[in-house]
Amino acid sequence: DGGITQSPKYLFRKEGQNVTLSCEQNLNHDAMYWYRQDPGQGLRLIYYSQIVNDFQKGDIAEGYSVSREKKESFPLTVTSAQKNPTAFYLCASSIGGLLGEQFFGPGTRLTVL
Amino acid sequence: DQQVKQNSPSLSVQEGRISILNCDYTNSMFDYFLWYKKYPAEGPTFLISISSIKDKNEDGRFTVFLNKSAKHLSLHIVPSQPGDSAVYFCAASARGGATNKLIFGTGTLLAVQP
Numbered sequence: 001d002g003g004i005t006q007s008p009k010y011l012f013r014k015e016g017q018n019v020t021l022s023c024e025q026n027l028n029h030d031a032m033y034w035y036r037q038d039p040g041q042g043l044r045l046i047y048y049s050q051i052v053n054d055f056q057k058g059d060i061a062e063g064y065s066v067s068r069e070k071k072e073s074f075p076l077t078v079t080s081a082q083k084n085p086t087a088f089y090l091c092a093s094s095i096g097g098l099l100g101e102q103f104f105g106p107g108t109r110l111t112v113l
Numbered sequence: 114d115q116q117v118k119q120n121s122p123s124l125s126v127q128e129g130r131i132s133i134l135n136c137d138y139t140n141s142m143f144d145y146f147l148w149y150k151k152y153p154a155e156g157p158t159f160l161i162s163i164s165s166i167k168d169k170n171e172d173g174r175f176t177v178f179l180n181k182s183a184k185h186l187s188l189h190i191v192p193s194q195p196g197d198s199a200v201y202f203c204a205a206s207a208r209g210g211a212t213n214k215l216i217f218g219t220g221t222l223l224a225v226q227p
């Protein structure tokens with residue numbers, strides 16, 4: 001069964017702590033993306049990666065970091081520098097280049113206490 | 114600056130009737146448009162897309178219309194079913210650019226009443 005998995009589904013952290021959200025895909029897609037969704041807002045792009053060992057900042061990258069050491073994996077770290085980290089985080093992947101729609105994982109709800 | 118706008122936060126229709134969801138965009142470089150459907154606490158699922166070389170694309174009960182001169186697209190669902198109740202996001206990209214970045218609207222919550 002091909003798809004995108006995100007873990008965990010719900011995550012709680014204390015203010016001031018870093019936390020890493022997992023995203024794995026077995027679709028053999030080159031490109032991967034991280035978005036966050038806040039109530040009443042659309043999806044906003046945090047980081048994206050077109051190929052292994054390369055990634056670019058999206059529209060709201062401050063306070064986040066990523067790595068892309070393997071094609072299948074694109075973990076997102078929410079650092080203590082992110083001022084408002086409580087949100088629903090979505091990972092997506094696409095074949096890459098200029099073609100193909102993005103496929104999304106089930107999301108991780110992060111709550112900062 | 115919101116480049117993709119969905120001005121109706123919510124829409125309620127009766128089962129069996131037509132649902133029309135609207136989306137406006139400002140960037141004339143956008144040439145590929147998509148609709149996604151999202152249930153609460155789940156990731157969006159791709160519904161239908163349209164390239165700027167077309168003005169209509171149909172897939173079963175779903176039809177997307179594109180009016181380039183008005184920078185407007187709409188999603189028609191006929192007939193609407195209770196299972197269609199979800200948030201619908203419009204998204205756009207400029208495929209002539211270097212990446213496949215999608216710009217999303219804020220979504221419209223569709224409620225289909227039995």
